Amino acid sequence: MTEPDPPPRPVPTLLDLFLTYGRIGLIGFGGINAWARRVLVEEKRWLTDQEYAETLGLGQVLPGPNALNAAIMVGDRFHGTAGAIVGPGAMFGGPLLLLAGLAMFYDAYGDVPAVKAVLAGVAAAAAGMVLGTAAKMTQKIRPPPALLAVGLCALLAAGVFRVPLPYVVLGLAPFGILGAWRALSAK
Protein backbone atom coordinates (compact mmCIF):
# COMPACT_ATOMS: atom_id res chain seq x y z
CA MET A 1 0.00 0.00 0.00
CA THR A 2 2.76 2.44 0.86
CA GLU A 3 5.68 3.37 -1.33
CA PRO A 4 8.90 1.53 -0.50
CA ASP A 5 11.13 3.51 1.81
CA PRO A 6 14.82 4.14 1.33
CA PRO A 7 16.21 1.62 3.87
CA PRO A 8 18.08 3.35 6.74
CA ARG A 9 15.58 5.24 8.82
CA PRO A 10 17.13 7.66 11.27
CA VAL A 11 16.20 7.37 14.96
CA PRO A 12 16.05 10.71 16.78
CA THR A 13 17.86 11.48 20.02
CA LEU A 14 16.04 13.18 22.86
CA LEU A 15 17.61 16.48 21.81
CA ASP A 16 16.42 15.87 18.23
CA LEU A 17 12.88 15.40 19.56
CA PHE A 18 13.09 18.61 21.56
CA LEU A 19 14.48 20.74 18.72
CA THR A 20 12.28 19.23 16.04
CA TYR A 21 9.01 19.52 17.96
CA GLY A 22 9.98 23.00 19.08
CA ARG A 23 10.41 23.96 15.44
CA ILE A 24 7.14 22.27 14.43
CA GLY A 25 5.35 24.32 17.07
CA LEU A 26 6.86 27.60 15.96
CA ILE A 27 6.25 27.15 12.22
CA GLY A 28 2.86 25.48 12.72
CA PHE A 29 0.70 28.04 10.94
CA GLY A 30 -2.85 26.81 10.37
CA GLY A 31 -2.44 24.01 12.93
CA ILE A 32 0.25 21.52 13.84
CA ASN A 33 -0.73 18.38 11.97
CA ALA A 34 0.21 19.37 8.42
CA TRP A 35 3.56 20.69 9.63
CA ALA A 36 4.28 17.71 11.86
CA ARG A 37 3.78 15.48 8.83
CA ARG A 38 6.01 17.69 6.68
CA VAL A 39 8.88 17.61 9.19
CA LEU A 40 8.56 14.06 10.62
CA VAL A 41 7.83 12.28 7.32
CA GLU A 42 9.46 14.35 4.57
CA GLU A 43 12.36 16.14 6.24
CA LYS A 44 13.43 13.80 9.07
CA ARG A 45 12.02 10.49 7.74
CA TRP A 46 11.42 9.25 11.30
CA LEU A 47 7.98 7.99 10.25
CA THR A 48 6.29 6.96 6.99
CA ASP A 49 3.12 8.63 5.78
CA GLN A 50 1.17 5.54 6.79
CA GLU A 51 2.67 5.50 10.32
CA TYR A 52 2.08 9.19 10.83
CA ALA A 53 -1.52 8.98 9.66
CA GLU A 54 -2.17 5.96 11.93
CA THR A 55 -0.76 7.78 14.95
CA LEU A 56 -2.78 10.90 14.19
CA GLY A 57 -5.92 8.80 13.66
CA LEU A 58 -5.55 7.29 17.14
CA GLY A 59 -4.87 10.78 18.50
CA GLN A 60 -8.17 11.91 17.05
CA VAL A 61 -10.24 9.14 18.61
CA LEU A 62 -8.77 9.77 22.06
CA PRO A 63 -10.06 12.86 23.87
CA GLY A 64 -7.76 15.88 23.98
CA PRO A 65 -5.90 17.90 21.38
CA ASN A 66 -5.08 15.41 18.60
CA ALA A 67 -1.71 16.95 17.73
CA LEU A 68 -0.71 16.60 21.39
CA ASN A 69 -1.91 13.00 21.60
CA ALA A 70 0.04 12.17 18.43
CA ALA A 71 3.18 13.91 19.75
CA ILE A 72 2.96 11.93 23.00
CA MET A 73 2.77 8.67 21.04
CA VAL A 74 5.67 9.64 18.76
CA GLY A 75 7.80 10.73 21.73
CA ASP A 76 6.99 7.53 23.63
CA ARG A 77 7.80 5.42 20.58
CA PHE A 78 11.34 6.77 20.32
CA HIS A 79 12.27 7.64 23.91
CA GLY A 80 9.64 6.34 26.34
CA THR A 81 8.45 8.59 29.14
CA ALA A 82 11.16 11.21 28.57
CA GLY A 83 10.28 11.43 24.88
CA ALA A 84 6.59 11.71 25.67
CA ILE A 85 7.34 14.75 27.85
CA VAL A 86 10.09 16.47 25.86
CA GLY A 87 8.47 16.45 22.40
CA PRO A 88 5.02 17.76 23.37
CA GLY A 89 6.59 20.14 25.92
CA ALA A 90 8.68 21.77 23.21
CA MET A 91 5.73 21.81 20.83
CA PHE A 92 3.63 23.78 23.33
CA GLY A 93 6.31 25.80 25.11
CA GLY A 94 7.60 27.79 22.14
CA PRO A 95 4.22 28.83 20.72
CA LEU A 96 2.91 29.62 24.21
CA LEU A 97 5.72 32.13 24.77
CA LEU A 98 5.16 33.53 21.30
CA LEU A 99 1.44 33.81 21.93
CA ALA A 100 2.00 35.71 25.19
CA GLY A 101 4.13 38.19 23.27
CA LEU A 102 1.62 38.30 20.45
CA ALA A 103 -1.27 38.95 22.84
CA MET A 104 0.52 42.07 24.05
CA PHE A 105 1.55 43.08 20.52
CA TYR A 106 -1.98 42.55 19.24
CA ASP A 107 -3.49 44.66 22.00
CA ALA A 108 -1.17 47.47 20.85
CA TYR A 109 -1.01 47.06 17.05
CA GLY A 110 -3.84 44.72 16.03
CA ASP A 111 -5.74 47.52 14.33
CA VAL A 112 -2.84 48.66 12.13
CA PRO A 113 -3.95 47.89 8.52
CA ALA A 114 -0.55 46.54 7.42
CA VAL A 115 -0.54 44.02 10.30
CA LYS A 116 -4.05 42.89 9.40
CA ALA A 117 -3.10 42.54 5.70
CA VAL A 118 -0.02 40.43 6.41
CA LEU A 119 -1.96 38.19 8.80
CA ALA A 120 -4.73 37.75 6.20
CA GLY A 121 -2.20 36.79 3.51
CA VAL A 122 -0.41 34.30 5.76
CA ALA A 123 -3.74 32.78 6.83
CA ALA A 124 -4.84 32.25 3.20
CA ALA A 125 -1.51 30.63 2.32
CA ALA A 126 -1.65 28.45 5.46
CA ALA A 127 -5.11 27.23 4.45
CA GLY A 128 -3.64 26.07 1.13
CA MET A 129 -0.75 24.43 2.93
CA VAL A 130 -3.20 22.36 4.98
CA LEU A 131 -5.30 21.41 1.92
CA GLY A 132 -2.19 20.51 -0.07
CA THR A 133 -1.02 18.27 2.77
CA ALA A 134 -4.29 16.33 2.78
CA ALA A 135 -3.99 15.81 -0.99
CA LYS A 136 -0.36 14.71 -0.69
CA MET A 137 -1.09 12.24 2.12
CA THR A 138 -3.94 10.70 0.14
CA GLN A 139 -1.67 10.32 -2.87
CA LYS A 140 1.15 8.69 -0.86
CA ILE A 141 -1.02 6.38 1.26
CA ARG A 142 -3.13 5.27 -1.74
CA PRO A 143 -6.11 3.97 0.24
CA PRO A 144 -8.42 1.30 -1.22
CA PRO A 145 -11.76 2.72 -2.52
CA ALA A 146 -13.74 1.94 0.65
CA LEU A 147 -11.28 3.86 2.83
CA LEU A 148 -11.09 6.69 0.33
CA ALA A 149 -14.88 6.99 0.61
CA VAL A 150 -14.67 7.18 4.41
CA GLY A 151 -12.04 9.91 4.10
CA LEU A 152 -14.24 11.91 1.72
CA CYS A 153 -17.17 11.56 4.11
CA ALA A 154 -15.00 12.93 6.94
CA LEU A 155 -13.90 15.82 4.71
CA LEU A 156 -17.46 16.72 3.69
CA ALA A 157 -19.07 16.18 7.09
CA ALA A 158 -16.54 18.26 9.02
CA GLY A 159 -15.43 20.71 6.34
CA VAL A 160 -18.66 21.48 4.49
CA PHE A 161 -21.60 20.47 6.68
CA ARG A 162 -19.79 21.36 9.91
CA VAL A 163 -20.95 18.28 11.79
CA PRO A 164 -19.43 18.41 15.32
CA LEU A 165 -16.15 16.48 15.33
CA PRO A 166 -17.01 13.89 17.98
CA TYR A 167 -19.92 12.70 15.78
CA VAL A 168 -17.70 12.64 12.68
CA VAL A 169 -14.93 10.66 14.37
CA LEU A 170 -17.07 8.20 16.32
CA GLY A 171 -19.66 7.87 13.54
CA LEU A 172 -17.17 7.12 10.77
CA ALA A 173 -14.69 5.02 12.79
CA PRO A 174 -16.74 1.78 12.47
CA PHE A 175 -16.90 2.17 8.68
CA GLY A 176 -13.18 2.88 8.43
CA ILE A 177 -12.40 -0.13 10.61
CA LEU A 178 -14.72 -2.33 8.55
CA GLY A 179 -13.04 -1.15 5.34
CA ALA A 180 -9.58 -1.77 6.78
CA TRP A 181 -10.64 -5.21 8.00
CA ARG A 182 -11.79 -6.19 4.52
CA ALA A 183 -8.64 -4.77 2.90
CA LEU A 184 -6.31 -6.54 5.34
CA SER A 185 -8.24 -9.83 5.29
CA ALA A 186 -8.15 -9.95 1.50
CA LYS A 187 -4.36 -10.11 1.49
Place this chain on the structure above:
Amino acid sequence: MTAAVFWQLVLGFGAISLVSVGGGIAVLPEMHRLVVEVHGWMSDADFAQRFALAQAAPGPNVLVVGLFGWHVGGVAGMLTATLAMTLPTSFLAFAFSRLRTRLAGRFWLRVVERGLVPIAVGLIGASGLILAQGTATGWVPVVLTACSTVFVWRTDFSPLWVLGAGALVGLAFL
Protein backbone atom coordinates in the same frame (compact mmCIF):
# COMPACT_ATOMS: atom_id res chain seq x y z
CA MET B 1 -6.33 35.76 39.90
CA THR B 2 -8.30 34.56 42.92
CA ALA B 3 -8.39 30.99 44.16
CA ALA B 4 -12.01 30.74 43.04
CA VAL B 5 -11.15 31.73 39.47
CA PHE B 6 -8.18 29.34 39.51
CA TRP B 7 -10.45 26.41 40.32
CA GLN B 8 -13.05 27.56 37.80
CA LEU B 9 -10.36 27.48 35.11
CA VAL B 10 -9.00 24.10 36.22
CA LEU B 11 -12.38 22.38 36.51
CA GLY B 12 -13.94 24.12 33.51
CA PHE B 13 -11.20 23.42 30.96
CA GLY B 14 -10.35 20.07 32.54
CA ALA B 15 -13.92 18.86 32.02
CA ILE B 16 -14.03 20.21 28.47
CA SER B 17 -10.77 18.48 27.54
CA LEU B 18 -12.16 15.09 28.50
CA VAL B 19 -14.95 15.32 25.91
CA SER B 20 -12.83 16.86 23.15
CA VAL B 21 -12.78 13.88 20.80
CA GLY B 22 -11.47 14.91 17.38
CA GLY B 23 -9.35 17.76 18.67
CA GLY B 24 -9.29 20.77 20.93
CA ILE B 25 -11.12 22.97 18.47
CA ALA B 26 -14.04 20.54 18.33
CA VAL B 27 -15.15 21.88 21.70
CA LEU B 28 -15.00 25.58 20.83
CA PRO B 29 -18.77 25.96 21.48
CA GLU B 30 -18.26 24.47 24.96
CA MET B 31 -15.43 26.94 25.60
CA HIS B 32 -17.70 29.77 24.53
CA ARG B 33 -20.29 28.58 27.00
CA LEU B 34 -17.71 28.46 29.81
CA VAL B 35 -15.93 31.80 29.34
CA VAL B 36 -18.73 33.97 27.88
CA GLU B 37 -22.05 32.56 29.07
CA VAL B 38 -21.36 30.86 32.41
CA HIS B 39 -18.66 33.10 33.91
CA GLY B 40 -19.01 36.26 31.80
CA TRP B 41 -15.22 36.62 31.65
CA MET B 42 -15.33 38.21 28.19
CA SER B 43 -17.70 39.45 25.49
CA ASP B 44 -18.61 37.68 22.27
CA ALA B 45 -16.33 40.03 20.32
CA ASP B 46 -13.41 39.38 22.69
CA PHE B 47 -13.93 35.66 22.26
CA ALA B 48 -13.96 35.84 18.46
CA GLN B 49 -10.93 38.12 18.41
CA ARG B 50 -8.88 35.81 20.68
CA PHE B 51 -9.82 32.86 18.52
CA ALA B 52 -8.75 34.69 15.35
CA LEU B 53 -5.44 35.67 16.95
CA ALA B 54 -4.70 32.08 18.01
CA GLN B 55 -5.54 30.88 14.49
CA ALA B 56 -3.20 33.43 12.95
CA ALA B 57 -0.34 32.44 15.25
CA PRO B 58 1.67 29.25 14.73
CA GLY B 59 1.31 26.35 17.15
CA PRO B 60 -1.38 23.93 18.29
CA ASN B 61 -4.88 25.37 17.72
CA VAL B 62 -5.83 24.45 21.26
CA LEU B 63 -3.53 27.20 22.56
CA VAL B 64 -6.50 29.52 22.20
CA VAL B 65 -7.34 28.41 25.76
CA GLY B 66 -4.07 30.06 26.79
CA LEU B 67 -5.40 33.37 25.45
CA PHE B 68 -8.67 32.90 27.30
CA GLY B 69 -6.67 32.22 30.48
CA TRP B 70 -4.49 35.27 29.78
CA HIS B 71 -7.61 37.41 29.53
CA VAL B 72 -8.88 36.09 32.86
CA GLY B 73 -5.69 35.97 34.92
CA GLY B 74 -2.57 37.09 33.04
CA VAL B 75 0.40 34.72 32.82
CA ALA B 76 -0.85 32.55 35.70
CA GLY B 77 -4.25 32.27 34.02
CA MET B 78 -2.61 31.35 30.71
CA LEU B 79 -0.60 28.52 32.28
CA THR B 80 -3.52 27.30 34.38
CA ALA B 81 -5.96 27.11 31.47
CA THR B 82 -3.43 25.51 29.12
CA LEU B 83 -2.40 22.84 31.63
CA ALA B 84 -6.02 22.11 32.61
CA MET B 85 -6.84 21.60 28.94
CA THR B 86 -3.83 19.41 28.12
CA LEU B 87 -2.63 17.51 31.20
CA PRO B 88 -5.51 15.10 31.99
CA THR B 89 -5.86 13.82 28.42
CA SER B 90 -2.06 13.61 28.11
CA PHE B 91 -1.97 10.92 30.79
CA LEU B 92 -4.69 9.09 28.93
CA ALA B 93 -2.79 9.31 25.64
CA PHE B 94 0.38 8.13 27.33
CA ALA B 95 -1.36 5.14 28.90
CA PHE B 96 -2.84 4.31 25.52
CA SER B 97 0.56 4.65 23.87
CA ARG B 98 1.95 2.04 26.29
CA LEU B 99 -0.96 -0.27 25.60
CA ARG B 100 -0.40 0.15 21.87
CA THR B 101 3.27 -0.79 22.18
CA ARG B 102 2.34 -3.92 24.14
CA LEU B 103 -0.27 -4.98 21.60
CA ALA B 104 1.80 -4.00 18.54
CA GLY B 105 1.35 -6.33 15.60
CA ARG B 106 -2.00 -7.81 16.68
CA PHE B 107 -4.28 -8.12 13.69
CA TRP B 108 -7.23 -6.22 15.18
CA LEU B 109 -5.03 -3.35 16.31
CA ARG B 110 -3.64 -3.02 12.78
CA VAL B 111 -7.22 -3.03 11.48
CA VAL B 112 -8.25 -0.26 13.88
CA GLU B 113 -5.15 1.82 13.15
CA ARG B 114 -5.56 1.52 9.42
CA GLY B 115 -9.29 2.17 9.64
CA LEU B 116 -8.75 5.51 11.38
CA VAL B 117 -6.26 6.76 8.76
CA PRO B 118 -8.87 8.10 6.30
CA ILE B 119 -10.58 10.01 9.14
CA ALA B 120 -7.28 11.60 10.15
CA VAL B 121 -6.52 12.66 6.57
CA GLY B 122 -10.12 13.72 5.87
CA LEU B 123 -10.13 15.94 8.97
CA ILE B 124 -6.86 17.62 7.93
CA GLY B 125 -8.59 18.40 4.62
CA ALA B 126 -11.66 19.65 6.48
CA SER B 127 -9.63 22.01 8.65
CA GLY B 128 -8.02 23.33 5.45
CA LEU B 129 -11.46 23.97 3.97
CA ILE B 130 -12.65 25.76 7.09
CA LEU B 131 -9.52 27.90 7.21
CA ALA B 132 -9.94 28.70 3.51
CA GLN B 133 -13.57 29.74 3.97
CA GLY B 134 -12.58 31.97 6.87
CA THR B 135 -9.95 33.78 4.80
CA ALA B 136 -11.84 33.98 1.48
CA THR B 137 -12.79 37.65 1.62
CA GLY B 138 -12.17 38.27 -2.11
CA TRP B 139 -10.44 36.76 -5.14
CA VAL B 140 -6.89 37.51 -3.94
CA PRO B 141 -6.94 35.21 -0.88
CA VAL B 142 -8.79 32.51 -2.88
CA VAL B 143 -6.09 32.51 -5.58
CA LEU B 144 -3.43 32.55 -2.87
CA THR B 145 -4.98 29.51 -1.18
CA ALA B 146 -5.29 27.66 -4.50
CA CYS B 147 -1.67 28.35 -5.50
CA SER B 148 -0.45 27.35 -2.05
CA THR B 149 -2.44 24.09 -2.19
CA VAL B 150 -0.90 23.10 -5.53
CA PHE B 151 2.60 24.15 -4.44
CA VAL B 152 2.50 22.08 -1.24
CA TRP B 153 0.81 19.12 -2.92
CA ARG B 154 2.98 18.89 -6.04
CA THR B 155 6.41 19.98 -4.80
CA ASP B 156 8.67 19.08 -1.89
CA PHE B 157 9.85 22.64 -1.21
CA SER B 158 9.30 23.96 2.31
CA PRO B 159 5.78 25.39 2.79
CA LEU B 160 7.44 28.33 4.54
CA TRP B 161 7.96 29.76 1.04
CA VAL B 162 4.23 30.04 0.46
CA LEU B 163 3.70 31.60 3.88
CA GLY B 164 6.33 34.23 3.07
CA ALA B 165 4.72 34.82 -0.32
CA GLY B 166 1.34 35.04 1.43
CA ALA B 167 2.66 37.74 3.76
CA LEU B 168 3.97 39.79 0.80
CA VAL B 169 0.82 39.33 -1.29
CA GLY B 170 -1.26 40.28 1.75
CA LEU B 171 0.78 43.41 2.31
CA ALA B 172 0.48 44.41 -1.37
CA PHE B 173 -3.14 43.53 -2.15
CA LEU B 174 -5.22 43.02 1.01
